[in-house]
Amino acid sequence: xxxxxxxxxxxxxxxxxxxxxxxxxxxxxxxxxxxxxxxxxxxxxxxxxxxxxxxxxxxxxxxxxxxxxxxxxxxxxxxxxxxxxxxxxxxxxxxxxxxxxxxxxxxxxxxxxxxxxxxxxxxxxxxxxxxxxxxxxxxxxxxxxxxxxxxxxxxxxxxxxxxxxxxxxxxxxxxxxxxxxxxxxxxxxxxxxxxxxxxxxxxxxxxxxxxxxxxxxxxxxxxxxxxxxxxxxxxxxxxxxxxxxxxxxxxxxxxxxxxxxxxxxxxxxxxxxxxxxxxxxxxxxxxxxxxxxxxxxxxxxxxxxxxxxxxxxxxxxxxxxxxxxxxxxxxxxxxxxxxxxxxxxxxxxxxxxxxxxxxxxxxxxxxxxxxxxxxxxxxxxxxxxxxxxxxxxxxxxxxxxxxx
Amino acid sequence: xxxxxxxxxxxxxxxxxxxxxxxxxxxxxxxxxxxxxxxxxxxxxxxxxxxxxxxxxxxxxxxxxxxxxxxxxxxxxxxxxxxxxxxxxxxxxxxxxxxxxxxxxxxxxxxxxxxxxxxxxxxxxxxxxxxxxxxxxxxxxxxxxxxxxxxxxxxxxxxxxxxxxxxxxxxxxxxxxxxxxxxxxxxxxxxxxxxxxxxxxxxxxxxxxxxxxxxxxxxxxxxxxxxxxxxxxxxxxxxxxxxxxxxxxxxxxxxxxxxxxxxxxxxxxxxxxxxxxxxxxxxxxxxxxxxxxxxxxxxxxxxxxxxxxxxxxxxxxxxxxxxxxxxxxxxxxxxxxxxxxxxxxxxxxxxxxxxxxxxxxxxxxxxxxxxxxxxxxxxxxxxxxxxxxxxxxxxxxxxxxxxx
Numbered sequence: 001x002x003x004x005x006x007x008x009x010x011x012x013x014x015x016x017x018x019x020x021x022x023x024x025x026x027x028x029x030x031x032x033x034x035x036x037x038x039x040x041x042x043x044x045x046x047x048x049x050x051x052x053x054x055x056x057x058x059x060x061x062x063x064x065x066x067x068x069x070x071x072x073x074x075x076x077x078x079x080x081x082x083x084x085x086x087x088x089x090x091x092x093x094x095x096x097x098x099x100x101x102x103x104x105x106x107x108x109x110x111x112x113x114x115x116x117x118x119x120x121x122x123x124x125x126x127x128x129x130x131x132x133x134x135x136x137x138x139x140x141x142x143x144x145x146x147x148x149x150x151x152x153x154x155x156x157x158x159x160x161x162x163x164x165x166x167x168x169x170x171x172x173x174x175x176x177x178x179x180x181x182x183x184x185x186x187x188x189x190x191x192x193x194x195x196x197x198x199x200x201x202x203x204x205x206x207x208x209x210x211x212x213x214x215x216x217x218x219x220x221x222x223x224x225x226x227x228x229x230x231x232x233x234x235x236x237x238x239x240x241x242x243x244x245x246x247x248x249x250x251x252x253x254x255x256x257x258x259x260x261x262x263x264x265x266x267x268x269x270x271x272x273x274x275x276x277x278x279x280x281x282x283x284x285x286x287x288x289x290x291x292x293x294x295x296x297x298x299x300x301x302x303x304x305x306x307x308x309x310x311x312x313x314x315x316x317x318x319x320x321x322x323x324x325x326x327x328x329x330x331x332x333x334x335x336x337x338x339x340x341x342x343x344x345x346x347x348x349x350x351x352x353x354x355x356x357x358x359x360x361x362x363x364x365x366x367x368x369x370x371x372x373x374x375x376x377x378x379x380x381x382x383x384x385x386x387x388x389x390x391x392x393x394x395x396x397x398x399x400x401x402x403x404x
Numbered sequence: 405x406x407x408x409x410x411x412x413x414x415x416x417x418x419x420x421x422x423x424x425x426x427x428x429x430x431x432x433x434x435x436x437x438x439x440x441x442x443x444x445x446x447x448x449x450x451x452x453x454x455x456x457x458x459x460x461x462x463x464x465x466x467x468x469x470x471x472x473x474x475x476x477x478x479x480x481x482x483x484x485x486x487x488x489x490x491x492x493x494x495x496x497x498x499x500x501x502x503x504x505x506x507x508x509x510x511x512x513x514x515x516x517x518x519x520x521x522x523x524x525x526x527x528x529x530x531x532x533x534x535x536x537x538x539x540x541x542x543x544x545x546x547x548x549x550x551x552x553x554x555x556x557x558x559x560x561x562x563x564x565x566x567x568x569x570x571x572x573x574x575x576x577x578x579x580x581x582x583x584x585x586x587x588x589x590x591x592x593x594x595x596x597x598x599x600x601x602x603x604x605x606x607x608x609x610x611x612x613x614x615x616x617x618x619x620x621x622x623x624x625x626x627x628x629x630x631x632x633x634x635x636x637x638x639x640x641x642x643x644x645x646x647x648x649x650x651x652x653x654x655x656x657x658x659x660x661x662x663x664x665x666x667x668x669x670x671x672x673x674x675x676x677x678x679x680x681x682x683x684x685x686x687x688x689x690x691x692x693x694x695x696x697x698x699x700x701x702x703x704x705x706x707x708x709x710x711x712x713x714x715x716x717x718x719x720x721x722x723x724x725x726x727x728x729x730x731x732x733x734x735x736x737x738x739x740x741x742x743x744x745x746x747x748x749x750x751x752x753x754x755x756x757x758x759x760x761x762x763x764x765x766x767x768x769x770x771x772x773x774x775x776x777x778x779x780x781x782x783x784x785x786x787x788x789x790x791x792x793x794x795x796x797x798x799x800x801x802x803x804x805x806x807x808x
Binding site for chain 1: 415438522771775779788792
């Protein structure tokens with residue numbers, strides 16, 4: 001059996017820690033590594049760097065940059081992109097955190113804001129540079145808010161002379177009535193309290209109505225800011241739209257209980273691109289990393305059995321085993337929900353650290369991440385405070401426009 | 405006394421290890437760190453991110469992006485850029501290795517070449533992607549050549565299925581008659597032998613006459629290659645040309661024995677932008693990092709004495725203390741010249757490792773670099789094999805043009 005792994009990046013990415021690249025704690029290589037390294041000892045696996053541009057499900061063909069190939073089985077796991085809910089024009093001013101490039105871009109923009117604030121003479125403009133607005137109160141929004149607030153106040157404030165980084169405002173805006181809507185309301189309340197203790201301003205039930213380069217409108221209120229980050233939602237990768245099949249909400253592919261695409265039993269959709277209900281409870285499987293991993297295992301088992309002439313395992317439908325859900329708030333707190341138990345605080349945070357180390361791939365990533373965390377959390381130093389590359393193009397002494 | 409440190413980057417950079425970022429061994433944060441972190445405990449030091457656009461030596465003024473400020477003393481230490489010797493058009497096809505951005509760009513280009521070779525169907529085109537030409541046989545060229553050859557052959561060849569990375573050619577071209585012209589000819593010969601043992605093809609006495617995106621001309625010979633790197637020389641940062649003073653070769657500033665600019669005793673030029681002779685021997689001080697550091701200390705002493713009303717120390721001219729010069733060849737060898745002693749091989753390489761760790765700034769950089777080296781040199785894994793950002797724009801399945 002020959003396996004071809006096609007990816008537009010040469011690396012896998014452990015997305016749950018992407019916000020730590022954005023907040024200057026970790027290096028890209030701590031949460032990413034070359035895909036082909038993983039398959040070094042599997043001679044039947046070919047890794048191809050490229051972007052799939054179209055898929056012909058009926059004729060079992062896919063095209064990578066003009067090069068069309070046949071397949072016997074297809075596993076589509078291209079993941080998600082930021083969902084701006086028909087406001088794509090917000091993308092440039094409020095980038096999301098879905099790719100390594102965007103994480104490095106956000107890191108550069110955050111650090112550059114502090115640098116610019118140091119040299120800014122106008123108090124209003126300085127305040128705008130020291131105001132961070134995060135849109136979306138899910139795990140990513142909460143984790144970013146806590147990390148940025150701590151970076152400014154605890155880590156680098158002492159390095160500045162003219163700007164008072166202690167005054168950095170971090171504002172977390174959530175359209176819904178509570179944070180962490182995918183968790184129990186006890187966790188939402190605990191996260192709210194923890195964030196407020198850190199000094200993050202949380203606005204609930206307030207949908208954003210407009211974003212431009214000078215700030216954010218929430219109804220009639222305007223918050224002037226130079227730093228907006230989008231964490232309000234994701235949708236399936238646009239490649240799903242090229243399949244010519246009917247899609248569910250967010251461009252997701254409704255799949256059969258065996259995760260295959262309706263009418264194409266040899267084509268599977270897993271992870272953030274698929275929409276599947278638990279066969280017993282009827283609840284949708286959440287779009288989280290553990291679910292995607294479990295789907296991958298399930299589909300691999302099905303295909304392997306069929307390819308080896310054994311009875312197919314796909315008669316037993318996919319079931320998601322929820323091992324728990326967590327979110328971290330700054331350097332000392334987290335909330336967790338595991339099999340009906342809900343807890344928070346320092347113990348939850350330690351558990352969070354342990355689990356995330358466990359799921360990193362490779363010895364190097366683990367040891368380097370542990371060392372970076374020791375440096376950050378015990379010695380209050382963030383190690384990757386570098387502004388590299390085109391992020392510097394954000395002009396430094398640029399006058400901030402006064403109009404909204 | 406108020407000190408303002410102006411830099412166009414927010415980080416210092418330990419340039420001697422930049423080639424290890426380019427060859428995927430080290431992360432940027434291993435050899436760079438925030439400038440303002442260094443001065444955290446010195447309240448009279450202000451760090452300003454910005455690019456100096458002009459300097460008025462006579463009126464003691466300098467301009468940073470339209471903002472003009474006065475100074476009492478000036479220390480100009482803006483360093484060097486690649487010298488293409490009136491062939492600036494070669495810059496795009498044969499980038500140099502002077503900045504963090506260029507190191508990351510070269511890393512991306514090298515890794516992308518291997519990826520493209522894996523998918524390339526045409527044998528000639530594949531060969532061009534697996535041919536690396538390094539122009540310049542100084543320390544940077546030698547270190548890059550050894551590192552790229554080892555990366556291809558020892559580290560990642562096993563991860564590829566279709567392309568034979570063992571066949572990767574690394575060609576080092578030097579216009580002069582020997583490698584390492586700044587060292588004794590014994591070292592040159594040893595470096596040549598070591599490189600040839602590694603499988604690097606060395607061409608001596610062969611000036612490059614033309615470079616385009618398809619390869620390099622050396623007289624009538626043409627070497628087809630997709631990967632050219634420029635390491636053939638440096639010149640002073642172009643800011644020196646804005647000073648309105650007479651410059652020496654390479655745009656360097658000829659300075660007085662006290663390192664001040666002739667006619668402007670309050671303005672000093674140090675490091676790669678200055679040209680100074682040793683007062684006793686009459687030989688020029690080499691443009692190497694240890695000389696720049698010594699110049700910095702000398703000038704700081706002068707200014708501090710004068711500012712505090714003590715007798716100036718500048719009556720005693722600057723003297724360079726040469727503590728030795730080294731270059732490393734791959735993972736086991738180096739050549740060194742210390743106080744007339746010349747040696748090479750494994751012992752020199754261990755000394756090289758030790759000294760470079762010693763000169764890294766900060767505990768984090770040291771520990772992370774040591775761990776990366778252990779991983780690379782003992783376990784044969786390079787840790788930062790990531791293609792991130794715009795380097796991906798080098799189209800992947802692009803047909804290589806046949807004409808030269």
